[in-house]
Amino acid sequence: MKKxxxxxMLLAVVMVACTPKASPSVTEATIPTESAVSKSSATxxxxxxxxxxxxxxxxxxxxxxxxTYEELRPVLASMVKKAKLDKTETEQVSAYVYSRAKK
Numbered sequence: 269m270k271k272x273x274x275x276x277m278l279l280a281v282v283m284v285a286c287t288p289k290a291s292p293s294v295t296e297a298t299i300p301t302e303s304a305v306s307k308s309s310a311t312x313x314x315x316x317x318x319x320x321x322x323x324x325x326x327x328x329x330x331x332x333x334x335x336t337y338e339e340l341r342p343v344l345a346s347m348v349k350k351a352k353l354d355k356t357e358t359e360q361v362s363a364y365v366y367s368r369a370k371k
Contacts, residue, residue: 299345306360308363322353323351332365332369337366
């Protein structure tokens, strides 16, 4: 009986320890709107570096010129979390994508 209780408790501890931790949700609201995107060449350049090193690593160079920035905002929101970008990196990548997006 003791072994069953200890085993059940051990299993419960392992399951709790192995569950994913809650992290802040990245939503479209986290991605700057067109009017809030930085137009600075330094920010765009930094965004290009991040885009080249982090974004294209998984799925190659996507031609962002095919879509408008507003069409790309939901995509950015979903990719920011996967790429583990912080707020500054998100703003830089957004600036780069905005500079390349269809106007």
